[in-house]
Structure formats: C-alpha cells, structure tokens
Amino acid sequence: MRYEAPETLEAATALLAAEMGIARVLAGGTDLLVQMKTDMVDPALVVDLKRIGEMRTITKAVDGFHIGAAVSGAELKEQVELKQHWPGLVEAANLIGSTQIQGRATLGGNLCNASPAADSIPALIAANATVSIFGPKGRRQLAVEDVVLAPRKTALDKGEFVVSFHIPLRAKGMGDAYLRFIPRTEMDIAVVGAGIGLKTDPSGVITAARIGLGAVASRPLHVKAAGDALVGSKLDKAAVDKMVDAVRAACKPIDDKRGTIEFRIKVAGVIAARAAAIAYDRART
Amino acid sequence: MQETVKKLTPEPEYKIIGTRPQRPDGVDKVTGRARFGADHNLPGQLTGLVLRSPHPHANIRSIDVSAAMALPGVKAIVTRDDFKDQGSEFVPAGEMLINYRDVVRNVMARERALYEGHAVAAVAALSPSIAKAALKLIKVDYEILPHVLDVDEAMAPGAPILHPGMITAGMDPAPKRESNVAKRVEFALGDVAKGFAAADVIVERHFETKSVHQGYIEPHACLATVAEDGQADIWVSTQGHWIVRAHCARLLGMDISKIRVTATEIGGGFGGKTVVYLEPLALALSRKAGKPVKMTMSRDEVFRATGPTSGAKMRIKIGATKDGRIVACDGELKYLAGAFQGSPVAPGCMCAFAPYDVDHVKIVGYDVVSNRPKVAAYRAPGGPISGYAVESVIDELASKLKLDPIAFRLKNAARQGTKAAYGPKFGPVGLVESLQAAQSHDHWKAPLKVNQGRGIAAGFWFNIGGETTVSIALNEDGTLVLMAGTPDIGGLRASLCMMAAEELGIGMDAIRVTIADTQSLGYNFLTGGSRSTFSSGMGVVEASRSIVKQVCERAAKLWELPTDAIEYVDGSVRPAGANAGKHPPMTLKQVAAMAGKTGGPIVGSSSINAHGAAPSFGVHLCDVEVDPETGRTTIIRYTVIQDAGRAIHPAYVEGQYQGGAVQGIGWALNEEYVYGTDGKLQNAGFLDYRIPVASDLPMIDTVIVEVPNPAHPYGVRGIGETPIVPPMGAIANAITHATGLRFQSLPMSPPKVLAAIDAARAVGDVNFKLKVA
Amino acid sequence: MAQVTLIGNLRQFTGGETVLSVDAKNVRQLFAKLGALHPALAPHLEQGLAVAIDGQIYQDALFQEIGPDADVHILPQIAGG
C-alpha cells in the first residue's frame, strides 16, 4: 500500500486517476481504516486529502457556506456562525460516532462512504446542499442527494473526489433539524434518520420544506412528497399526518441486526414528525 | 445520591476494614504503567494468528499448510495434528467440570469445525502481515454440514447432530438415540402436584433469552516461550494462571513443573477468562519455532470464538395461596451450551427458586449443544437467566394477588434455616434485610411520571471458596511482601492488603502485594465464583496470624518469657499480664531487624482449601421510562441493595454492585448475539453488540447490607456475581409497570417493545397504559 | 446417623432413593459407604460434587467432619464467573 498526501486538487486527482489498483481517498479515515482492518478493502493507494487547503476550510460567502470535505466534525461544531444558520446540520454531523470519531470524521467521508445510514446526508439534503467535485475533467457540482447511488456506491467517477459542500445561507423564517433513532444514546449507527429543512412566511405558514431520510432504503432519500405535505400548513396535525404518511410510503428498508422493516417504517414517521417540530420552532425564532 | 452501608450487627473495632484506601496498584493503572496481556514482549518474538472456520458446521477433510509454510518469514504452523487427542474425562479445572476431549477440540478443531470462528490452524511468523498472508495460503477442505443454532431446533427430532453418538446423560433409562442434548438435570423438593393443588393462583409463562458476551474490554492475549529443553514461560491475561498451567500441560503433554505462568494485569474477565483459547496454541507454536510467540485476539475473534453465556428457553410455573404464600414452583430450562456440552443449566436450576422458602419445587434442565461458540462462565453462570424468568413470574403473581411486590417477597423470603430449593438449609443470609432496606429506601417511595414504571427483583448466588495459597514475608526493615495467587481483577490487592494491615496492626503502606506466578507460590484456584477476597482473604488472615505468632515467639526468646506472656498490639509486641511493663514494647520493625539472629526469616504462609463460602442475596430497584412511539426504554433510576457479609473495601463492593447491574442492564435492553440464517454471527463488534455506554445510564445507587458470614474471619461473603442476577427481572418488571404489558423475551430492544405496544393498541388491550404526549 | 439427601441426578444411580441414613465420621467415609451401598453411584462420587453439612457447603473436603446427626446434602459442585 502506498500513501500520498498531495497539496493540490490537481495532484490528488492525478494520483487517483493513475492508480491501476484499488485507490482510496483518506479524509478522517474513520470508515476507511475500519474497512482496511476488517479486510473489506485492501487499497494499493491511499491519498490523504488533508493537506489540500480548500478541503480543510469553512468559508462564508454571499452565496452561502463552503465547507471543506475534510473538515472534522469537531471543527464543524466550533463554527459558531454555521451552527447559527444550520443547527440541524451541525447536530447531524456531530452525531457521527463518539467524541473521538468527531475528532477525525468528516462530512466528505460520511457522504462518500455511501452508507444509507449516514447521519449527515439527510441533514444535508434538508439544507439543500450541493457538493463540489474535482476530477480529471475538472470541477462539477452535484446535488447532495444524487451522490450516493447504493450502499458503498457513489456517482463519483475514477479520479474524482468531493472537495467541498455548498450550503445556502439561512434566510429569515428558515429552520432545520435532524433526529435519528438508535437503541442506545450514542455509538450506534442510525436505525432511522430524518432531516428537515423548513421555510415559513411571517405568519408561520410553511412555504417550502425538504425532508431527507436515512437508513430506510438502499440510499439516503430526498422525499419530496413529504416536504410538499407540509407546505401551506402551520405544522398542524393534519399536515404532519400527511407528511408522516408520505415518509412511511417512501421507506423501502431491510430487516437487519439494527432493526426490522416494520420498526424502521414506523419510527421513520415518528422521528420525522419530531424533527419537523424542532425545525418549525427554529424557523419561528 | 451517596452510597450507604447498612451495619446490621455490632461492628467490631476495625481500623482499616471498612475504610476506602487507595488501591496498591492504583498509580500503575492511572499512569499506563500497568502491563496487561498484550503489553508484554520479548526480543525476537513472533506473531501468532489463528485461521478460523468460516462455516458454522463442516467436516474438515484435509488441511494443507505447505504453501503457507513456504512463505518467507513463516516459522511454524500448528493444526489438529499437533495436539494429541484426549479421552472423554471430566476434570474439575477451571469453571465447572471440563472434559479434555472437548477442550482439545475447542482450542483446535479436529474432525469438524463446529462453529463459525472455530480455530482450524495457527501460524507464527516474523510479522503480523506475514502471518496474515500465511493464513490465506492454508488450504482447508471443508465438507459443509447443515447447522443448528436455536435450542428448539437443536432438540428437534432429525436435527443435525454435532457429536455423533452423544447420548443424553441423566436420563433413566438412557435414550437409545443420539441427540444434541448432552445432559438432563433435575432438582426436586417435596411434591409439586400437591403444592399446586393448594394454590389459589398459578402463573405459568414461557421465556427466552439470547446469548450474551462477557464483553471485557481487553481481548485475550498471551506471550509464550518454550526453550529447547522444554522449559516454558507464558504471560497471559487470565482469571486463573494455575488453571492455564494445568490445561496447557495436559494438552501439550508437558510436565506441570515445566510451565511457568505469569498472570498479567487482566482487563476484565467476568468468567470469560477462566478457560484456554490462545495459550496452548502459543506454546505449541513457540515449541515448534524455537522462538517466543505473542498472540492477541481481535475483537471480532473475541466475539466469534470465546465464551458468551447461554441463550435459553424456559417455562416457569409458580403457585401461591390468596394470602401470598408460595406453595409450589415448577420449571423447565433449556440452555444453549454452544458447540460443546457444559452450559450452566445446573446452577441455573439451583438458583432459580433459591430466594424463596418453598416446600414443593421441581426444576428440570437440559444442556443443549449447537453450532455456536462454546459458552464460558459469565458472572453467576446460569443464575441471571433463570432468575429473570422467575422474578417476572413472581412479579405477575404479586400483581394478581394485589400484593406489594416487596411484601410478597418478604413473606416468602429465604432466611436462616430455610431449606433452600436446591437442598441444604441456609445459614445466616441477608435477603430479608435487603428487602427491608429496599422497602425503606426513598427510591421505593419516589413518585413516577407518565410512561414510567418501577420494577424490583431479587437474586442469589452461592459463592465458593477453594484451593488457595498465600505467603507473607516480613522484610528486614519491618515492611512486608504479600504474595497471593488469585489475579486482581477489580481491587483484590487492596482488600488483601487491608486484611493483612488490620491483622498486623500496621499501615497498608508497609505491605506490598504481588500476584505471584505459578513458580513462586503454591497452587491457587482461579479468581471466579466471587472467591478471591473470601479465599485469599482467609489465607491472608492465617498467614498474618502466623507472622504475629512468630514475632511473639522471637520476643519471648529475647525477653526470656514464655510465649503466652507476650501480646501483639498495634504492630508491636510487649510483655503482658503479670509481666506487663517489664520490657519496653518492640515494634515489628525491631523484631524484623533481629530476625536473622533470633531464628531466621519470618514468613507466614497459608495453604488452604477455603470452606465456608456463604451466599449473597441482592435486591434491585429500577425505574424506566418507555417511549410510546419508538419502544425505547430509558433507565431513569437504579438502586442495588445486597448483602456483602462484610465490605472490606466498600468502594470496591459498590463498584461490583454497579458494574454487575449495568451488565444486566445491557443484557436486558440491547445485548444479543445476532445470527444470520447462514449460521454466521452478524454483530461481532462493539458497534452492533451494544453494551451500555456512559450516556445510557444514571448513577447507580447502592446499599451495602452487612449480615456477616460466620465462617470468615471478617465476615466476608463473595459479592461479585450476585449483582448481575436481578437486573433483567427488575427491568422487565419495570417495563411491565410502565406499559401494562409483559415481556417474556430478552433483550427488550426497541423493535420488540414497539411491536408489543402496537399489538396492544391494535387489540385495545385494557392493561396498556402508555400515553403519547 | 447422618441423614443424607442426594440432590439432582444422583438418584438415577441409587434406584431412585434420595434420602439415606449413613454412619460416617467424615466425607471420605460417607462416600465410601454410599459407594458400597450403591456401586453404580461410586464413580460419580469421585468428581464434581459438593457436600453440604448442616447447611454449610464444602467442595473437595474429604476429611470434613460429619456430626452424628448431621443433615447432609450431596449436590453438584458450584463454580462461578
């Protein structure tokens, strides 16, 4: 196994594109090293992206936040402004693993590990995030919900990697939240996760809503119908019930060691409703 | 909430017993200096790794190691061919009786691989990466056989048979057909039919529990070196190094004197480190390679190949009269033993009804093999499983009888003179006192909120003594060296040091405690069965008293007085009685300085088979809150009340209570071995084998009840096992009182609880009482 | 004579008999006499048993004294975790 730590995007792409064997990018490493340890992957090349400046910084511009894909969860949490704008997203990122994992784990890694249960993805979907991808053909943008295609499979081509996330600024009347269900209070992979982003008008009527779900299908979902169900309401019971029905209808989960199909479908609705209440509160304050 | 100690008998005037000094090994353990199993290294050591069966059940047609052996850097490979077969013979070594025919097959598969993870070969190589590469080059020709995991499947007619020719023992007449049932046991008292005839209320329920792992944080590890002349050394994380020595000598055909075993610091065991896995392999590899071999298990290997405890299916039936007298108990327990016989079903049967004074009892147990790792002891082996079932039924009976659950238990509680459900009469025991302490505890009276419930359960463990050697040497400056042979797994050095200091009337600082290797001390049975403070403590007292006697004799000689004219008080000797004041007192230090001239070194030792272990009863109170929409249970409050006999070091007694309770909380709520239909374990890691984490829990309050054990010089009972017996019952009962529903299957994980909630809602169950906010 | 109760599976080696009166001064004598009385039982007395004498459980204690009217139970040996 070779280890490289390039300092530019171009150099990183060149290394990844040229490798004939298995190449892996290393950001926080909290998934990659486990996969290597358990013999799930035996890469010929590991490219450490943490020396590339753009990947390690968070900037606030007029069009929103640009979050480097290799910024750790612990660093994200310390960004007061980002937390004020998108508390749900930061909370989601901070649910990934323990304090120790937070010291290393990144948004880029959580996305590109391509687990249906990744905590940050539903929250990123809710926040209407896009990703900036760099590769042999240069840069391209993709909506966050279009990156993961299936478990362990992304839309990235050979030589490509995610550089940063773009998240719009929070306008007045917007709020987000992410909740997940796990059997313990910490250290588990989400059995179900739900991220909600809402926009309300001054009277409190929801004018737009985005709902992302995790661990209920082969990839994280953007459930448009669920968001639409809330639009025009003040999060009254009828609208929430409609949203919950849409959430449950979108779930195509599996039975596994973490939960049953019935449980996941049921609890997806419960968690989405609870997250919606938090997001609505945040939108109104 | 501060911990309390309830003194129920007049307290002798102790200076040190009952205080909370720092442990002698404490600084080493907070600085990283303490060396655990994997922290020992030797120059030139090789890395040993194990090839494990990917199949739950397969004939091993052949093993070809030639390609692996040819890999540069590979120094030795061992397979079944390197271990002589052992005949079927039950030997009391380690936990319960073991059969070396099975032990040799468990450490290295012979005819068959009997579970996924079963060792098939082991490699020693220059580096971990070479060893890993070598494992991939070993060709094993498996003939895959159908597997069986569940107790009912394993007992069903026509089930795949793990051990051809195995006939169930304990049946009269013996069955003609082979089966997966290794043994049937039965314990009976009185006439249950007659008992049930007198009952006004009878509750009979079926229960299921899953296999759970001890979950010690330190994986198994050892370092072995065998010299060309056959003299061997092994450093190993174990609960019993003399047991390791015995097993290794037997499996490797070596003389016991050739093997020196040093118990490293041990990172948790809970029963799981009372047997051998890596040790014989490491010795065999080292013998073959002529170099030291270090072996450590990965966490994955720990889960797949080392002892969980049994999963079980049970039927429990208890009858009581209107006024709350239990008149009959009947039960049937089927425990999974894993690939080889030896589940703790017998103690499970004996413990089940032990807290209660009942005239008519019958309980039958089955020891059932299946294609899972062989179970190892786990804290009060067998007791928590049957205890959960019995305490659930007791709670339901109390509800049916409209009796307070503590009052109901008090009315039937075992006490001194009660004929235990397993036969003999109890001496002084503290169940009544513990129940009374629960009744008067503010926890019992605290108000509950919506969706919360409170549960209570009692629990019991026998405790044991056993073979023990202790030696105390008086150094020339008056300090002492104390050697014990039971590994210190949770503060033993502290309690032994305290007992010695109390006896000798000196400060603990003057005594250094060492856990001696097998070459430096006589035989010791292992740390387990809650015996180490009891047994090694007895040894310490005897050895200390021998020192006192010798010191008095030396002073008597010096003063030319009869020995009985000397008294030893607070670390000094002085003339007593008529001779009082004739000579100034001599300190231990002064006597020590003269030892060489007055007869030689002063050493006190004790070699005993410690008898007189006394049972410990505990009572747990637990409050839970159940989320009506997700089925998630949160432990809101928890109190452990238990009879310690006497707490030598109360902080470590509390620690045992708290730790046992939390292991039980894990068992009750989330822990389980999850298998796929392919017979492979799906959650062999701490990510999905969910032991409790800090944020899952409240503080665990404790009450130490002290009903001294008259057979121990300080009244000690064992206390480590009992705390894991009541939690599952207490939590199940609490969830019942929160939800109005009964749960008869562990773990009470969210999907299971939510399914029950939904079912209750669907049928409009009148008992159901959770409310959505 | 001590009253001896056999607990658990031992009854299958005594033809179902579970309570016996035996005159024995210690555990070794007790085992010898029981073995002589019920030869099928003898091999099972060699390993893996505990003896409770007036409630106190002894394991591997051949010379433990048994009082003239002692209440004796023979049961499986106990270990632990």
Place this chain on the structure above:
Amino acid sequence: MAKHHVSFTINGDPTEILCETHATLLDVLRDELELTGTKEGCSTGDCGACSVTVDGRLVCSCLMLGVEANGKAIGTVEGLAKGDKLHVLQEKFLEHHALQCGICTPGFLVASKALLEKNPDPTETEVRYWLAGNLCRCTGYDKIVRAVMDAATVMRGA
C-alpha cells in the same frame, strides 16, 4: 515494503520513527515506541481504549495511520503526570476508585482531560455524552463520572 520517516512529538518530546504504511498510530505507539499505556480494545473506533490527543484533538489512535502523525503533537496517558506529580484526574480516579480492571482507564483519562480543557464546568450529562465513546465493562461508569466531575471542580478552583 517501504517505510515512511515520520516525526512528531509525544507528550512534548520530539520523536522520529520509521513506519509501515498500514500501521496505525496505535501500532506505532505500542509496537514501535513501546508506549503500552494506550490500549487496544477493538481497533475499530468503538471502545475508546486507544484514545490519544493529536494537536489537542481527542481521537482513537486505532483510526489514524502512523504516517498521518507526521508533524503532529501526540498526547498519551504517559504524559498526564508531570514528574512525580499525578494529574488531578489521575488523583481523582484513585480517590473515587473509578477503576476496577483498569484497561479502559488510560483512555478515560485522556478523554476526560480533553473534555475539561474544552469545558471546565461540564454537567453530568455532558460528561456522560463526551465519554460515551469510552467503554467500561466493570464500573457501570458511576464512579468514573464522579471522579471527572470532582476533578473539574478542583481544576476550576486551581
């Protein structure tokens, strides 16, 4: 197999090693530097026994390659005590008897130190959540949480 020349500081001391690519920081600490105070409980980031700090951040050393440590400041349990003086956390763990077997203790101490440096006055809940990635199977966490809270009080006063 090519080895990488890696230099970093451990508990303030400059250190240089040759490190295989696949070796984790934990492997480097335990096997190369013989700093065995940092423990291996799972190698998958689930138990926290291998907790160390890297440039002040708490991480699992099993989830970081040794080569990644180049230029970093590593803190381990061996660096807690200064000379013959134990760290307040070490003293409090002893005083509260916050360990039984002790295998998880180094990880808890390193994690607790990182907590108190960031949050000198944590609530019980904050302590419990911060330490959720450190597994202890012996104590039920009660005495550990008490020790950390008490250490925080003392350190605030100091």
